[in-house]
Amino acid sequence: MTLAKTMDVVSTVGPPTGRRAVATPRSVRRRPFYIGVSLLMGLIAVVGFWPTYFGPLVLGTIAQPLLIHLHATVFVGWLVLLLAQVVLAASGRVAWHLRLGRLGIGYGVLVIIVGLLTGISRSANRIRLGLAGEGLLFAAVADMTVFAIFFSAAIAFRRKPQVHKRLMMVAATMLLVAAASRMTFLPNLQVRQAVWVSPILLAMAYDFRAQRLIHPVYLVGLGAFFVRALSPGFIADTDTWSSVAHWLTALVA
Numbered sequence: 001m002t003l004a005k006t007m008d009v010v011s012t013v014g015p016p017t018g019r020r021a022v023a024t025p026r027s028v029r030r031r032p033f034y035i036g037v038s039l040l041m042g043l044i045a046v047v048g049f050w051p052t053y054f055g056p057l058v059l060g061t062i063a064q065p066l067l068i069h070l071h072a073t074v075f076v077g078w079l080v081l082l083l084a085q086v087v088l089a090a091s092g093r094v095a096w097h098l099r100l101g102r103l104g105i106g107y108g109v110l111v112i113i114v115g116l117l118t119g120i121s122r123s124a125n126r127i128r129l130g131l132a133g134e135g136l137l138f139a140a141v142a143d144m145t146v147f148a149i150f151f152s153a154a155i156a157f158r159r160k161p162q163v164h165k166r167l168m169m170v171a172a173t174m175l176l177v178a179a180a181s182r183m184t185f186l187p188n189l190q191v192r193q194a195v196w197v198s199p200i201l202l203a204m205a206y207d208f209r210a211q212r213l214i215h216p217v218y219l220v221g222l223g224a225f226f227v228r229a230l231s232p233g234f235i236a237d238t239d240t241w242s243s244v245a246h247w248l249t250a251l252v253a
Helices: 026-059 066-090 094-128 134-156 161-174 177-181 189-196 198-211 216-235 239-250
Strands: 009-011 023-025
Touching: 026 066, 026 161, 026 177, 026 198, 066 094, 066 161, 094 134, 094 239, 134 161, 134 177, 134 216, 134 239, 161 198, 161 216, 177 189, 189 198, 198 216
Parallel strands: none
Antiparallel strands: 009 023
């Protein structure tokens, strides 16, 4: 994720010795914000899944199937990859950023595959126990669909850094919905949803403060998140989706 044109520079006032002013890359000045947002994403993931996964993992009391461990490893790895890309781009290591980005394309595909497999498997288990699993499956499919759309767009616009980085931020934020939804210590659903989209809201505020405008990618992203939040009530409870869910879960039965 390229954060800023590394050759875009600003002049700084030189020392009183009369030497020429030193050019400072704008990306260096922006580094704390983008790195901070990436760290915030990791914090949301850890806090959200602490009671059900990370806490028991630390205490050695966790009892989860192998697929759940794989899912956690892959998704945490994605956040680590995102942070690494932010640091590389912000520090001007563009060549390494591009090399790691090529691997990141394959890793993003792995995120989608593992996300869908985990959703199907967990839903199948619930259905076998006589519980409702259609909603859980719909959430997994919807999350991975939105992620895939913005991730694919980010790949398509990888030669346009200002668009690419924002598409990647939206894609990564999409993955936080499950963590935020588990923050039951928060007073209501609306607050949890605000935590979910907080990286995008912060990025929008940062853009507006710096440029007096909000990039369209963020507006489209919020629109997609809004549709994702409302769609279960219109789709997940229908007979059509129930048929689709039972067909998909039968594949792993």
